[in-house]
Amino acid sequence: MKHFPYKKTRMAVENIDLTDLSKSVGTPFYCYSLNSLEESFHKIDESCKSTNLLICYSIKANSNQSIIKTFSNLGCGADVVSLGELKRAIKENIPGNKIVFSGVGKNTNEINYALENDILLFNVESLDELQHLSSLAKNHGKVAPVAIRINPDISAGENEKISTGKSQDKFGISWKDAIEVYNIASSLEGIEIKGIDIHIGSQINELEPFSRSFDCISEIIKELKSKDFDIDIIDIGGGIGVDYKEKGKNLEIEKYFDLVSKKLGDLAKTIIVEPGRFLTAHSAVLVTEIIYIKKSSSRNFVIVDAAMNDFIRPSFYGAYHRIVPLVDNEQDEEGEEYDVVGPVCETGDFFVKDLHLKNPQKGDLLAILSVGAYGSVLSSNYNSRPTIPEVLVKDNQWEIIRKRIEVDEIIKRDIIPDWL
């Protein structure tokens, strides 16, 4: 989180004091550092020595237009999973030939729109989808460029909910059926086989599952090549883990790309990587204000104005995020443990348990760290709470990149039938 430094006792984002910014924006809010986003992109770009790498930002991690534009400006492609994400990518000038479409349930509208925009690759996940795609492509007088997503039956990722490569998961086509499916694909008029795809999960911090999955697809590629299939593209998905605890225990990105080069580098003209979390996680904090302090015989609570509807990762995945005060009271040495919780009526509405805080007070500001990935995109209006704003900072300038959606606006979306 080097772009969120303490200047003396006060936390900043780049060159802007976060406490001052909070007064202008109002809490709670997400705050992003542009330099951090760009730096994470360059880290991947520079770690990969092979020149045939295409970085396709996985938009699901954070779909704010300003974030997409940041990566588009750097020449990045996009990995999309819906019509909405596809439209967002195109709006920020990511060219069709740098867009890959993933997901198990692409519908007719989505496929048609992707065909009209001549995207680079459809990552196909079932025989049914393959046949549907073929017939839609024929209607357009086109052939759809396709990679088959392989399910290697490998467990990986932070927890069950974000592991995608086991045989019981809904994703991909079993490695055992791969050759048969490629044979069928080659017989379909509307399909052009371009490559192979794999994505085994998210927040993966060991090389071993990646290594096994690369071995799995490399075997399949070799067999396909021996049968004269053209495999020009290998899409290795996302999943690169980040260090939420900031203890240096995350995947070393250089080692990851050494592995990619060693195992797959010679097997295709283009390698696509689809990072989401790695590009955005550390680029943001969520600033929240302490509303109440509550002490009971068994626990202490700090009740803040943000809640699980604004940032659900701790409640939903049991994910750990560091929380720090915006102003560090160095003079108060003693402290106590507090659970940091939100106002939503769920016991699961917490951000962290047993956080050591030095004499927290009503009105103090806290920053929840590393919330740039799977943060704002997973927010909701549960408990009829407003959508909180997002701010982007570059050096000493800032802008609101998503405005607060007030409760009155949310209520107005509902329709009461005449007969009620």
Ligand SMILES: Cc1ncc(COP(=O)(O)O)c(C=O)c1O
């Ligand atoms: C197909 C696919 N690609 C890429 C990603 C991005 O993963 P991550 O954010 O872990 O890099 C995901 C996330 O689940 C995914 O499903």
